[in-house]
Amino acid sequence: MRRVPPVFLCVLVVMWLLLNNTISLGHIVLGFVLSALLLLAAFRLRPLQPTMRRFPVLVRLFFDVLIDIIRSNIGVARVVLGLVGEREVHAGFIHIPIDMRDPHGFAVLAMIITATPGTIWVELTDDRTELTIHVLDLIDEQEWIDRIKGRYERPLMEVFE
């Protein structure tokens, strides 16, 4: 039996307590029992083992993404309402070379890119070396590549690899 990282247990228990909107002792115990059973089953079904390290990086990434979501919401709102001045808005696809290999990292990256208005994940090549995204307001391609790689991919590689 492989070791189940305790962080999964904690996340599931917190989820259970949030769902029931309580922090009574009974629910904490029940949550631990249910989560442990669920995790044992899930880890048998899924051979791929995620490794997660450096949680402070993850917290920082979370706040970075939050700021980016608010910022890009304003950006998309300006495009929709036509407040971008005289210049014409070009939407386009960007191909980004990816160094990350861990599938869990890709899952989180997909969430970040899709959750940020103005960018949408399009596809990843089968060998996981190139990611295509669609950008609503494309001005400088290199700037977007640097942003995705530096702001999102690097912290995710630190956490998951």
Next chain:
Amino acid sequence: MTTFDYPLWASVPASILLVVGGLVTVIGSIGLLRLPSFFMRMHGPSMGNTLGTGCVLIASMILSSALLGRPVMHEILITVFIVTVSPVTAMILMRAAIYRTRVNEERRRRQEQLAQGEGSRASDG
């Protein structure tokens, strides 16, 4: 119908958040209506999906906490589920759209070839 007087510290930020969230969602929906291409239209609703829902959920958290007199947090789970699930639909829609574009281009090219072929045959005869 029963009414409940919310304290000022809860009702003021909650109203602001509700108005902002509503505006953001409306702007996103206008984008869905007005932007010129399918790929651009994909970006509109994600505004309502993120900041729009976020504002409404925080407002809901503030109001229910004030109503019950204890912190109510389970709205966070809605955000978690939306954020984890939305990439799936986005990817499916995007890939379907790309497939459609490719098929249409292919069809157009084939028709052009066909037209050219008939043209050359006509000139031969």
